[in-house]
Amino acid sequence: MKRFVRIIKSKLVLFLLLLFVFVYLNNSSFFTEQRSGAPLLLAHRGLAQTFTMEGITGDTCTAERIYEPEHPFLENTIPSMEAAFRAGADIVELDIKPTKDGQFAVFHDWTLDCRTNMQGKVGDFTLAELKKMDIGYGYTADQGQTYPFRGQGIGLMPSLEEVLAYFPDQPFLIHIKSNDPQEGGQLARYLETLPDNRLQQLTVYGGDEPIAALQSSLPGIRVMSLATMKSCLLPYLAAGWTGYMPSACENTQLHIPEKIAPWLWGWPDRLLSRMDRANTRVIVVGGSGSDFSSGFDTPQDIQRLPGGFTGGIWTNRIDRIAPLYQNGGN
Structure with a gap:
């Protein structure tokens, strides 16, 4: 009986070790495509x-x-x-x-x-x-x-x-x-007059209700709200370690506070590549998410990002940040 228990324990340890190795390799930058180029500003x-x-x-x-x-x-x-x-x-x-x-x-x-x-x-x-x-x-x-x-x-x-x-x-x-669904409907009626190629250049975000109203009329446009963020990120946090991509993460936009981003599976390169394949844009904002207006506004702020970061960066001072990535900089 003791021998049986030892065998079970050793197999459990081996299983957990293999699972750890799988999760690590599947969410690290190893064996992922090389990302290059400047970030989206x-x-x-x-x-x-x-x-x-x-x-x-x-x-x-x-x-x-x-x-x-x-x-x-x-x-x-x-x-x-x-x-x-x-x-x-x-x-x-x-x-x-x-x-x-x-x-x-x-x-x-x-x-x-x-x-x-x-x-x-x-x-x-x-x-x-x-x-x-x-x-x-x-x-x-x-x-x-x-x-x-x-x-x-x-x-x-x-x-x-x-x-x-x-x-x-x-x-x-x-x-x-606002969180007024009528505003979402009004905006949808205007945007419907634009050609498809113009709509592909636009993203709309805001309260849950107007975004839902807009999306029901224009299902192809990229949108973001607290509800769309949750519907994507919660299942991704639960199962993203396997490489699973929730359908709610497709064709959307994610504003990720810098202090939360490292907790997402595959951060940064593998996550960005997964979201690229889902036609989803990842924008990093400053701080912990208490205020999504906080941005990366100085060269010192940029140093907090991973080296070679190629995702989106939210900034209130584009005049200070863009030169860091021009002419072969950063």
Whole structure:
């Protein structure tokens, strides 16, 4: 009996050892295709004014806490997007809000109070009325002693249609800033008018309900929400060690906080290759996920990424990050 138990134990140990070796080799960079090239750079809100993230909440007026300006661009404007692409961005992220006259304004905040010289919700105004506002009015780097962008933001709030017409061949990440399914339906009706090759250049993310509504009308477009992230990552965490790829991970986008990424099976190269085969884009954002606006904004930030990283990088300072990968850099 003791001999039998010893045999069982030895076989169990051998099985666990072989299983460990399999899991390790199947999720390491060994025996995987060599990845090369520069990472994909995603410019958050174009080239924008940045601000301290300390103590920030959903109600914080970020225009009142910007750093001393180093460039003249304001977020979510055509000049800021043009500057981002010129600097080296592969994709630009922008925010949309429905207007009173059924269009989409490109603007971040729910209300106009923080950034502009007007008050009220974006949806209370027509696009023509919004264009008369000064979107640079509320920016200050010194607690209101000076306002360096006042008078410079009049007419700069674009519509989504204007942005896509101005940049007919550039990729965008469109952010629905609500959980209203009607916004998803409204956006789907507009995007349905675009040719298929243009839709392939666009990704939409936002609340679960508008993204579900959008996807039901446009099943081929790449989307992301908390629900789509969970439906992909939870089964992947459970079984991805085998190489299994959940169907929910196909044709989507994943924003992975840098502190969580190393816990995903195959990080980084094998995971990226698996997601490439599923036509899914992996974007790494800064921090632990408490704020998905945190990015890699300095050369020191980039050093936290694995060497030779070829996935997507979320940045608020494309002007600082893109040069690291140009002319054979990094």
